[in-house]
Structure formats: C-alpha cells, structure tokens
Amino acid sequence: MTELWLGAGLLLVAALGFVLIPILRGHRQQREEDRTALNVALYQERVAELSGQAEAGLLDAEQLQRGRAEAARELLADTESAEPGAPRKLGVALPVALAVALPLAAMGLYLHFGAVEQIRLTQEFARPPASLAEMTTRLERAVEAQPDSAESLYFLGRAYMAEQRPAEAAAVYARAVALAGRQPDVLGQWAQALYFANDKHWTAQIQALTAEALQGDPNEVTSLGLLGIAAFEGQRYQEAIGYWQRLLAQLPAEDASRAALQGGIDRAAEKLRTAGGAPATQLRLKVRVELAAALKDKVRADDTVFVFARATSGPGAPLAAKRLTVAQLPVEVELTDADAMLAPMKLSRAGQVKLVARISRSGQPMQGEWIGQSAPMASDTQATAHLIIDSPDS
CATH class of the missing domain: 1.10.287 (Helix Hairpins)
Structure with missing residues (x-):
C-alpha cells in the first residue's frame, strides 16, 4: 500500500x-x-x-x-x-x-x-502463509474480492478439503464449474468433495460426475482414485485394483503417493485371497499407434491423441481408452479393464472390438480432425494391433 x-x-x-x-x-x-x-x-x-x-x-x-x-x-x-x-x-x-x-x-x-483489496491480497500472496488456516483465509478474501474467478474458487476448494471441510468444498467446486465449464479435473474434485460430505455414501450425482470426468479425460486422477476407494468400500476389490493400477501407471516414479497407492492395491488383493478368490488376470490388448507421414506438417505436437476400443455391436461408447499427445507418437500402449471409462462396460465382456486412434485439437474424445481405425478383432487378441492415423475424421 x-x-x-x-x-x-x-x-x-x-x-x-x-x-x-x-x-x-x-x-x-x-x-x-x-x-x-x-x-x-x-x-x-x-x-x-x-x-x-x-x-x-x-x-x-x-x-x-x-x-x-x-x-x-x-x-x-x-x-x-x-x-x-x-x-x-x-x-x-x-x-x-x-x-x-x-x-x-x-x-x-x-x-x-477501486481495487485496493486486490492490491492488498497481491502483496499478501507474495509472502508465504504461516499456516493452512492463513492460506484458507487469504483465499476466502480473494474469492470475496473476485467472485467470478474460477481459479480462486478451485484453490479455495482444495484448501477446504485439506481442512476436512468437504461440504464447503463441494459448494465452491459447484461455483467453479458454473464459471469455467465442466472441466474433467474440476468435476473429479467436485465428486470427491460430495463423496466425503455424504459420509462416503455413493450417489447418482457422484457417479455421473466421475463418468463425465473420465469421458473428458480417461486419465483424470481424482476420479480414478475416488472410484477405487468406492469400490474398495463396497468390497468390489477387483474393481478397486483396476482403478488404482490405472492411477499408479500415471504417477512419476518419485511420487510420494505411490507407496500408499500400492499399499491399497496390496490390501485389496489380500481381501480377495481371504475371500477365497484371487486377483483376476487382466486382459491386455496391445496397440501400436503411428502418424501417417503426410500428416506430420498438419498437426501440432501438443494435439491430443485418444486411443480406445469400442464394441462392434451395442453402445458406441469406448470400453477402454488412453490419452496421449502427438509428440509421443509412434507409441505402443495396452488397453485393459483398468482403462474402462464406465465400470459396467469392460473390455473383457466384449466379444469383438474395433480400435480407434483420434487426434483432437480441442481435447474432446468423440470429435477430432484425423483418425485411424482397425478392422473388428477379438478382444482377447494376443498379437499387437497396428493403427495408422491417416484419414480425416468425418
């Protein structure tokens, strides 16, 4: 000042x-x-x-x-x-x-x-907070000063969750979604806040939010972790293992949360053995994805690439999907039940599938600019399938 x-x-x-x-x-x-x-x-x-x-x-x-x-x-x-x-x-x-x-x-x-309050907040945020409570207070004031800032609302929701105030976090995330749109990471955070605010009771709203988040981003980490927790609490240990393994595959090797996540996977596997079962051997469909040489000058390195399998008959929604970028091509990936976008629709339950690789500049899995598709194949095919992205996406 x-x-x-x-x-x-x-x-x-x-x-x-x-x-x-x-x-x-x-x-x-x-x-x-x-x-x-x-x-x-x-x-x-x-x-x-x-x-x-x-x-x-x-x-x-x-x-x-x-x-x-x-x-x-x-x-x-x-x-x-x-x-x-x-x-x-x-x-x-x-x-x-x-x-x-x-x-x-x-x-x-x-x-x-005028903007005196914003100036004060800027000067305060330049100094590290002494405690989580002080940071939460600053964020509350920032939201009060700029109620239309989705970013401030998002971070305030994270602070409320850290203070174990999930009901307040859920209300804040709802406001952030209304302002910034239905972004997968915010939807996942909103679903998690609702889950803990409802005493870990799964609801139709939470299911809809996680499904929408994973449809927008198959690797949305909060939704994957939450679905794993809900499956474990519901004694659906094989599902929990699948979600957590899918999440584990995304974490960097030095990430401190890997140990806790692996511990959860081990506990779920032990629960399965105690119940007289064993962790099921996952079906793995291997896919190599390449970009046609003629398209290399027509795409950008940061364009999103979706690789997914869908049933040749029945709903057209993907059974399993992975999200990549053009910069990672050519690449070989594996699709399993852990990559399912919706729990009831699994790769292992489909007889025949069709593989699709789509480049989407907007980041939307169901619409894009370029595409590559395979002929129908058995979902338990052992040989590596090849996909070349070479055609306009109509």
Missing part, C-alpha cells in the same frame, strides 16, 4: 503544479501590467509638462514635437517586453481549493470503488 499512497501523493503534487503554476505566472503578469500603467502615467505627465512649457513660450513647436517623440520612445522602450494578459476572473483561493479537492475526491472514489 505504501507504493499506492506514494503514487497518489506524486499525482497530487502534479495536479497542484498544473493549477498553481498558471497562478504564479498570473502574479508576474500582474506586475508587468502595473509597471506598464506607471510608465503610461509618467508619459502623460511628461507630455503635459512639455505642453505647459510651450504655452509659456519656453519651447517652440519643433522643440515640443521632439520632446513628445522622445517621451514616446521612452514609453515604448519600457513596455515593449511586457506580455499582454487575459483578464483574471478567479482569485487564488478557488483554484488552490480545487487543486487539492479534486485529487482527494478521486482518491475517495477509488477507495470506495
């Missing part, structure tokens, strides 16, 4: 300068006018004196004319440097009062309607 007030003070000085400088110049101009009036009065006295001397017979007509001419030259010499000025209608008091009042009025309006 010091910088703000310093800037305001400099502006006030500048404003005073614009008003006071003409006033000071006016005083100098007035002095010039007074001196000119005095010179004129002296000239008139000199002319009157010469006329009196002529009448007394002391000067003849020629001497009178020369005397008047000399007096006129002296008057011109004294007044030729004087600057003409406009008549002054205002005194000094009113301009000075206006020069002070206007900047102060502008500052008052700025304090009332």
Whole structure:
C-alpha cells in the first residue's frame, strides 16, 4: 500500500503544479501590467509638462514635437517586453481549493470503488502463509474480492478439503464449474468433495460426475482414485485394483503417493485371497499407434491423441481408452479393464472390438480432425494391433 499512497501523493503534487503554476505566472503578469500603467502615467505627465512649457513660450513647436517623440520612445522602450494578459476572473483561493479537492475526491472514489483489496491480497500472496488456516483465509478474501474467478474458487476448494471441510468444498467446486465449464479435473474434485460430505455414501450425482470426468479425460486422477476407494468400500476389490493400477501407471516414479497407492492395491488383493478368490488376470490388448507421414506438417505436437476400443455391436461408447499427445507418437500402449471409462462396460465382456486412434485439437474424445481405425478383432487378441492415423475424421 505504501507504493499506492506514494503514487497518489506524486499525482497530487502534479495536479497542484498544473493549477498553481498558471497562478504564479498570473502574479508576474500582474506586475508587468502595473509597471506598464506607471510608465503610461509618467508619459502623460511628461507630455503635459512639455505642453505647459510651450504655452509659456519656453519651447517652440519643433522643440515640443521632439520632446513628445522622445517621451514616446521612452514609453515604448519600457513596455515593449511586457506580455499582454487575459483578464483574471478567479482569485487564488478557488483554484488552490480545487487543486487539492479534486485529487482527494478521486482518491475517495477509488477507495470506495477501486481495487485496493486486490492490491492488498497481491502483496499478501507474495509472502508465504504461516499456516493452512492463513492460506484458507487469504483465499476466502480473494474469492470475496473476485467472485467470478474460477481459479480462486478451485484453490479455495482444495484448501477446504485439506481442512476436512468437504461440504464447503463441494459448494465452491459447484461455483467453479458454473464459471469455467465442466472441466474433467474440476468435476473429479467436485465428486470427491460430495463423496466425503455424504459420509462416503455413493450417489447418482457422484457417479455421473466421475463418468463425465473420465469421458473428458480417461486419465483424470481424482476420479480414478475416488472410484477405487468406492469400490474398495463396497468390497468390489477387483474393481478397486483396476482403478488404482490405472492411477499408479500415471504417477512419476518419485511420487510420494505411490507407496500408499500400492499399499491399497496390496490390501485389496489380500481381501480377495481371504475371500477365497484371487486377483483376476487382466486382459491386455496391445496397440501400436503411428502418424501417417503426410500428416506430420498438419498437426501440432501438443494435439491430443485418444486411443480406445469400442464394441462392434451395442453402445458406441469406448470400453477402454488412453490419452496421449502427438509428440509421443509412434507409441505402443495396452488397453485393459483398468482403462474402462464406465465400470459396467469392460473390455473383457466384449466379444469383438474395433480400435480407434483420434487426434483432437480441442481435447474432446468423440470429435477430432484425423483418425485411424482397425478392422473388428477379438478382444482377447494376443498379437499387437497396428493403427495408422491417416484419414480425416468425418
């Protein structure tokens, strides 16, 4: 705030300068006018004196004319440097009062309607918070100052979850979705907040949110983790293993959460063995995806590539999907039940499938610019399938 007030003070000085400088110049101009009036009065006295001397017979007509001419030259010499000025209608008091009042009025309006709170918040966020509670308070103030900022709402929701306030987090995420659109990561966070706010009871709304998030991004991590938790709590241990293995495959090797996630997978596998079963051997469909040479100059490295399998008969929704980028091509991937976008629709339950690789600049899995497709094949095919993206996506 010091910088703000310093800037305001400099502006006030500048404003005073614009008003006071003409006033000071006016005083100098007035002095010039007074001196000119005095010179004129002296000239008139000199002319009157010469006329009196002529009448007394002391000067003849020629001497009178020369005397008047000399007096006129002296008057011109004294007044030729004087600057003409406009008549002054205002005194000094009113301009000075206006020069002070206007900047102060502008500052008052700025304090009332301006962005002082945002400046304070920016300065606060430049300093690390002393605690999670302080960070949450800052984010609450940021949301209050900018209620239409989806980013502030998102981070406030994360802070509420860290403080175990899921109901408040769910309300904040709902606002963020309304502002920024139905982005997969925000949908996943919203579903997670609702799950814990409802005492870990799965609802139709949570199911719809996770399904929508995974349809937009098959690798959306919050939804995968949440579905794994819900499956474990529901004693659907094989499903939990599938979701968590899918999530584990995305985490960097140095990620600290890998150990906890692997521990959850191990506990689910132990539950299966205790119940007399064993973790099922997953069906793995191997796919190699390449980009046709003719398209290399027509795509960008960061364009999204969706690789998915869908049943040749029945619903057209993908049974399993992975999300990549053009920069990763050519690449070999595996599609399994762990890559299912919807729990009831699994790769292992389909007899025949069709493989599709689609480049989507918008990041939408069901629409894009270029596509490659395979002929129908058995879902348990062992050989690696080859997909070449080479055709316009109609």
